[in-house]
Amino acid sequence: MKKVEAIVLRTVDYGESNKILTLLSDTQGKIGAMARGAKKPQSQLSSVSQPFAYGTYMIAIGEGRGMGTIIQAELNESFRAIREDLFKAAYASYVVELADRFVEEREPSQGVFLLVLTLLSHLEDGKDPEIVVRLCEMKMLDLAGIRPELYHCAHCFQPVEQALRFSIMHGGPLCGNCHSSDERAIWIKPVTLKLLRTFQAMDVRRLGEVNVGDDVRRQLGKVLKHYIDEYSGVTFKSRAFLEQLHKYDL
Numbered sequence: 001m002k003k004v005e006a007i008v009l010r011t012v013d014y015g016e017s018n019k020i021l022t023l024l025s026d027t028q029g030k031i032g033a034m035a036r037g038a039k040k041p042q043s044q045l046s047s048v049s050q051p052f053a054y055g056t057y058m059i060a061i062g063e064g065r066g067m068g069t070i071i072q073a074e075l076n077e078s079f080r081a082i083r084e085d086l087f088k089a090a091y092a093s094y095v096v097e098l099a100d101r102f103v104e105e106r107e108p109s110q111g112v113f114l115l116v117l118t119l120l121s122h123l124e125d126g127k128d129p130e131i132v133v134r135l136c137e138m139k140m141l142d143l144a145g146i147r148p149e150l151y152h153c154a155h156c157f158q159p160v161e162q163a164l165r166f167s168i169m170h171g172g173p174l175c176g177n178c179h180s181s182d183e184r185a186i187w188i189k190p191v192t193l194k195l196l197r198t199f200q201a202m203d204v205r206r207l208g209e210v211n212v213g214d215d216v217r218r219q220l221g222k223v224l225k226h227y228i229d230e231y232s233g234v235t236f237k238s239r240a241f242l243e244q245l246h247k248y249d250l
């Protein structure tokens, strides 16, 4: 039996009344767990089996891999404002999917757990959702040990103050001498690199108002998205939905 604090990353209906949850826990990494009866609204497990729910779970589970069974659970935070808002839910889905892809089953990952919990709180509180997911991407790279080097040219390794281009191939910004060393490098504004550095260094709990123009938002998204695709080796379902939302300007 294990007692963990956890966030619901995913749920799948199982049979008439059960759900199988994928939980991101504070001490045990990802855990698959059966929530018996959770589909029934009057069930005690109903509220703790919703996507994004954060709770304390008692789980009957062995030491190895394999699924556990939830014996008892208590809801700490439902993140209701997220679940009831299509926009917030789309961004939150991407946050939990990032966590899902970056964390292994039963591999301790308290850093990711705290990151996701903090970012869901920001979305719940109405913080700028696009900035929240960019921050998530940057911090996830950090926790996965594949953070981009942002203070040196990725081609000649000289220190860079400002850069005009970011090379995915070389894995960082390019200095003035090297900025044509990768013809596919992404053009960026000085403030874009500055923000990437800020995201990398900042304590996520301290996220305040960020005033960022549309072109810089696009550049941040492009750099982080392509960097993750290149270096993390994972692909994302929820991202396509986010891109659709933007396309139709919903």
Ligand SMILES: [Zn+2]
Residues within 6 Å of the ligand: 153, 154, 155, 156, 157, 158, 174, 175, 176, 177, 178
């Ligand atoms: Zn250089």
